[in-house]
Amino acid sequence: MKRVLVWFRRDLRLKDNPALAAAVETGADIFPVYIHGVEQSSQLSEGEASKWWLHHALEDLDTELKIFGGGLHLDQGKSVEDILLGIVGEFDIDAVFWNRRYQPHAIKLDGAIKKQLQPRGVEVYSFHGGVLNEPHAIKNKSGKPYQVFTPYWKFCRDIPVGDPCKVNLSGSTFIKSCGLMLEKLQLLPKINWCANFHETWTPSRQAGLDRLANFASGAVTEYEDNRDMLVLDGTSMLSPYLHFGQLGVREVYHRLVAMGEAVNNGYLRQLYWRDFAHHLIYHFPHSVTRPLRSEYEQFPWAHDEDKIERWRRGQTGFPVIDAAMRQLWETGWMHNRARMVVGSFLVKHLLQNWVGGADWFWNTLVDADLPNNIMGWQWVSGCGADAAPYFRVFNPLRQAERFDSNGDYVRRYVPELAGIPDGRINEPWSLTPIELECYGIKLGVTYPERMIDINEGRDGALAAYQKFKASVV
Ligand SMILES: Cc1cc2nc3c(=O)[nH]c(=O)nc-3n(C[C@H](O)[C@H](O)[C@H](O)COP(=O)(O)OP(=O)(O)OC[C@H]3O[C@@H](n4cnc5c(N)ncnc54)[C@H](O)[C@@H]3O)c2cc1C
Structure with missing residues (x-):
């Protein structure tokens, strides 16, 4: 394997990124790519405020990659599948690595791409990097998916959560091509209604890490008492960092798990709600647009x-x-x-x-x-x-x-x-x-x-x- 494409999606980080870690281990040249799908079904695209965040998160990832001599190749179009296949051909890629997604539309797309790549002799490797437990791995005693949270949580909380994976980029070489300029993706709104978001957010990985560190050294101990108080900063506000994968859920989990029973039954329980949501959408795909019941x-x-x-x-x-x-x-x-x-x-x-x-x-x-x-x-x-x-x-x-x-x-x-x-x-x-x-x-x-x-x-x-x-x- 000489040239490996790492396809970034909802894992916009260089640490605790299993697909990237595995790509680095091959010793091949790494090609980090992000593809923005335009006019996709709403299940695969982003809403307007999320696009604002995505713009800054991509910029941040590119900056981090540049520290190691790389950069993020950006592209966009109506068919993400065609674009990825085009890049693979143009850059003579031997293998594509990605972290798995669990939404029905994403699973379908990933499956279709895999089917196209393998006959062309391009290897595909996918990894578990976005949740604590993958939905297909969790079944109740009757072998069915869970539909009630508490038994789901009681079952899952005893399953050991793997450590965040180590990624050592220092000796890596990168294929360099920036592709489209970030501005071409037109993620920022034309009318700047997000202008005030910067007062609340810095959409970078470092800001996510800082927020996690502050929360772990303060509010988490009173999370159970304060989490419902509307005006207090009683919750972590890590949700966008987790959504875009700027923080890995295992990183958050392991930063806090050592803090004892109260945190495990309080804050960490919420991370299992996030997993439970992935579990439901994976096992009940109709619930994306229609009531689960x-x-x-x-x-x-x-x-x-x-x-x-x-x-x-x-x-x-x-x-x-x-x-x-x-x-x-x-x-x-x-x-x-x-x-x-x-x-x-x-x-x-x-x-x-x-x-x-x-x-x-x-x-x-x-x-x-x-x-x-x-x-x-x-x-x-x-x-x-x-x-x-x-x-x-x-x-x-x-x-x-x-x-x-x-x-x-x-x-x-x-x-x-x-x-x-x-x-x-x-x-x-x-x-x-x-x-x-x-x-x-x-x-x-x-x-x-x-x-x-x-x-x-x-x-x-x-x-x-x-x-x-x-x-x-
Ligand atoms: C109608 C409705 C819509 C929601 N839409 C979203 C959404 O689009 N995106 C989103 O991330 N969350 C959504 N939530 C869940 C929840 O409100 C947010 O995750 C939470 O407010 C994020 O703030 P926080 O990071 O401070 O949470 P914390 O209390 O600090 O919790 C830590 C993390 O656990 C996860 N989490 C917490 N509560 C829930 C929950 N009830 N369900 C699933 N995961 C949870 C989140 O990833 C969160 O960042 C929705 C809840 C409701 C009732």
């Missing part, structure tokens, strides 16, 4: 574009919902508790199809991740595996009381309400005209009237779900 395909959603738009824009009149939706727009990220609350509001109080919510998240989250997003939305709407039961309707007011008791989250993202005192900030409609004037608010002008009565919304949701359940039994 197929009876929910017939659910009579009430489509109302005006309501969805108010939700998207953070103009519902419910301060905690609006704060969360504006956090998403401004930072490209939303707190997990808030994702559940706004999701429940959309699908239950407003009876809008979860698909519309998932699409909006897909385009606005920097961590938009197909398995996690699908699982999250199907959980919220009750149509997925281990999903929230239909009668669980999050009450935004109670959620705000519990997880943003002094209203600081609302004040941060809905500044027009900042003057309202703690106990009243979540119910501006309950303020008297004098109070409203005193706090500088004109309901319906400076801040919207609430779009529904919360109890009526809840009752409507329960009635619709009950009627539906009765009709499918």
Whole structure:
């Protein structure tokens, strides 16, 4: 083997990268390649905020490769398959190495490419580098995939997690060709709505490592207490780094596993939720576009574009919902508790199809991740595996009381309400005209009237779900 192509996808790192490590061990010249698919199905492409992140992550990977005398070859086009085959031919490649992906569309593409390469005498090697346990390796006692998280987790947590793999690039030689300029991929938005993302994020591997180190030396010990508090930095905010593979999940796991029982049952458990999402999408490929529980395909959603738009824009009149939706727009990220609350509001109080919510998240989250997003939305709407039961309707007011008791989250993202005192900030409609004037608010002008009565919304949701359940039994 003289010339090995390493195909980077969702593993944009040089450390703990099994495909790269194996390629280096062959002693061949290494050709690092990234191909951006344009006009692909949405399952394979990125949403708008993720493209912003991807642009910077590719730039960062290229910079890191240059330190070792290499660089990242970029290309793009409608057919990733044709482009890869073209590169293999043009650069006389002997073997292609990649880390495996588990989304149905990606598996299909990888399989098709493998079929094309092997008859041409090009070897293909794939590796386990993106999850703690690969989906095909995990079965329950009956030999079936798990559909409930807790037994899945109890089974998986006893399986030893391999150490992050070592990659020694110092003696390697690289095939050098940069291909397209990064700007040609046109990943950055034409209208710069992501301008403020830099205030929250630095999309480089080093920034991910720094965030992990800070979290490990501080917040992780209080993760269980603080993880639901909307305004605190109680969670790791590592999701985009994990999604793009700038940090390997094994690196994160091993950085924290030694910290004892509380961390294992708290923080590390969340990493298994991420694995579980991959498990579900691999074993139930139809769940990418349809409810995992197929009876929910017939659910009579009430489509109302005006309501969805108010939700998207953070103009519902419910301060905690609006704060969360504006956090998403401004930072490209939303707190997990808030994702559940706004999701429940959309699908239950407003009876809008979860698909519309998932699409909006897909385009606005920097961590938009197909398995996690699908699982999250199907959980919220009750149509997925281990999903929230239909009668669980999050009450935004109670959620705000519990997880943003002094209203600081609302004040941060809905500044027009900042003057309202703690106990009243979540119910501006309950303020008297004098109070409203005193706090500088004109309901319906400076801040919207609430779009529904919360109890009526809840009752409507329960009635619709009950009627539906009765009709499918
Ligand atoms: C409706 C909805 C949509 C979601 N969409 C996405 C998405 O597109 N991308 C995404 O990464 N996560 C998604 N999640 C899961 C979760 O909200 C985020 O992973 C989490 O908020 C990321 O913040 P963090 O890194 O601080 O998490 P932490 O609490 O620090 O957790 C550490 C890591 O564990 C994983 N994780 C944590 N919670 C979950 C979970 N519930 N499901 C799966 N993995 C989890 C993530 O990789 C996360 O980075 C969604 C949840 C819901 C309810």
